[in-house]
Amino acid sequence: MCVENELKQMILNDLGIKDIELADFDDNMPLFGEGVGLDSLDAVELVILIQKKYGVKIETIDKQRDAFASVATLAEFIRTNRADA
Amino acid sequence: MRSAGRSYGTRFGVAFFVTAGRLIGLRGAYFLLYFIVPYYTFLRPSIRRAAFPYLTRRFPERSRLGLELCLWRQVMEFARTMVDQALAGITDSGTFDLLVDRQPELKRLLADDHGLVLVLAHVGNWRSLMPLLGISGKTVNAILHRDPEEPISVTWSDPRSQGTLNVIDPSSPFGGLVEAVAALERGEIVAIMGDRSWGGRTVGVPFLGGTVRLPVSPYALARLSGARLVAIVSTRLGLGRCGLYFDEILAPSAAEGRSRDFERMAATRYAAFMEAFLRRFPYSWFNFFDMWDGEGGSGRDSQSSFVPTQMGTSTNERQTRREGEHRVRGE
Numbered sequence: 337m338c339v340e341n342e343l344k345q346m347i348l349n350d351l352g353i354k355d356i357e358l359a360d361f362d363d364n365m366p367l368f369g370e371g372v373g374l375d376s377l378d379a380v381e382l383v384i385l386i387q388k389k390y391g392v393k394i395e396t397i398d399k400q401r402d403a404f405a406s407v408a409t410l411a412e413f414i415r416t417n418r419a420d421a
Numbered sequence: 422m423r424s425a426g427r428s429y430g431t432r433f434g435v436a437f438f439v440t441a442g443r444l445i446g447l448r449g450a451y452f453l454l455y456f457i458v459p460y461y462t463f464l465r466p467s468i469r470r471a472a473f474p475y476l477t478r479r480f481p482e483r484s485r486l487g488l489e490l491c492l493w494r495q496v497m498e499f500a501r502t503m504v505d506q507a508l509a510g511i512t513d514s515g516t517f518d519l520l521v522d523r524q525p526e527l528k529r530l531l532a533d534d535h536g537l538v539l540v541l542a543h544v545g546n547w548r549s550l551m552p553l554l555g556i557s558g559k560t561v562n563a564i565l566h567r568d569p570e571e572p573i574s575v576t577w578s579d580p581r582s583q584g585t586l587n588v589i590d591p592s593s594p595f596g597g598l599v600e601a602v603a604a605l606e607r608g609e610i611v612a613i614m615g616d617r618s619w620g621g622r623t624v625g626v627p628f629l630g631g632t633v634r635l636p637v638s639p640y641a642l643a644r645l646s647g648a649r650l651v652a653i654v655s656t657r658l659g660l661g662r663c664g665l666y667f668d669e670i671l672a673p674s675a676a677e678g679r680s681r682d683f684e685r686m687a688a689t690r691y692a693a694f695m696e697a698f699l700r701r702f703p704y705s706w707f708n709f710f711d712m713w714d715g716e717g718g719s720g721r722d723s724q725s726s727f728v729p730t731q732m733g734t735s736t737n738e739r740q741t742r743r744e745g746e747h748r749v750r751g752e
Contacts, residue, residue, distance in 0.1 A: 375621065377622055377638060395603035
């Protein structure tokens with residue numbers, strides 16, 4: 337499964353997002369605000385899940401916050417920074 | 422429940438009492454309060470409006486006159502605490518003597534290799550906690566709003582402090598929570614207020630005969646990082662003396678399975694801890710706003726300082742998919 341789909345499954349299943357169906361979940365949909373509607377606690381949970389699954393450690397969000405714009409940007413960030421990259 | 426976030430006190434007031442304290446001592450500074458507190462108690466409608474929701478719930482049996490007396494004692498306690506903070510521990514003029522309830526247990530918790538989430542409250546002299554926490558030798562990460570108008574800031578000024586104080590700004594992206602979790606995973610301490618929501622997810626819990634909405638972030642931090650979770654407060658016991666009281670809310674094992682019920686359970690226990698504290702120190706409550714406004718309903722959490730600065734700033738509120746929690750869309 338590609339990283340984009342894995343991330344979508346993670347967001348829908350592990351974060352308990354029920355408002356969006358997988359089929360409607362576009363790679364470029366904003367994760368926060370009017371898009372998927374994640375909040376700061378979801379973001380923290382997502383950071384931990386990414387760390388566990390891909391070995392990408394994020395300790396400060398200042399430099400990486402653009403990566404959290406959408407599934408597409410996050411997947412690209414993971415591909416660039418994952419442990420086996 | 423969203424805090425009105427108002428500071429009573431000015432830089433001029435702090436400077437006045439620091440000068441007075443140096444010239445005539447702490448007792449003299451306290452004496453001056455008898456000329457100032459009546460104004461705030463009886464002539465400031467905003468303070469009266471803000472204080473009575475708590476007082477009527479804490480003292481339901483009191484007459485109107487009795488409540489006026491309670492208000493006087495509460496405002497006087499608040500003023501004395503402000504003077505304490507201005508004169509000792511915060512400035513370079515001295516430190517508080519802290520009487521620590523169950524000190525060995527607190528030392529054990531502070532020395533634990535796990536991260537530690539300390540849930541504070543706007544009661545008593547909470548600033549006096551900071552130097553004490555520094556004694557642990559660990560870095561203390563305080564998630565605090567930095568109000569430019571705040572007359573008294575939080576600093577390390579106690580020479581006993583060995584740790585480092587790092588203030589995390591909750592208006593930074595994701596409320597600073599990513600940094601907080603990283604700190605907890607390093608075994609550090611994160612101090613966060615548990616009694617006021619500045620936006621973000623909240624949960625309704627029973628408190629003083631009603632329902633209040635408390636922020637879930639302290640408990641989510643513990644759940645996500647496996648950190649210990651301790652409620653801690655400090656209050657004025659007398660001249661230059663503070664008492665510190667704490668309770669471990671839930672052990673890290675309670676978060677296993679990552680159940681979101683953990684957050685509701687932890688917030689309920691925190692509220693129970695606060696009630697027990699207020700039974701003993703009823704005038705140390707310094708949340709001057711109506712926490713019970715709406716009895717835990719939604720609609721007041723829409724202004725969020727947890728809003729990531731460039732990641733959506735819509736403040737349309739929706740009820741979360743998770744039972745009992747409320748969140749701000751776009752937080």
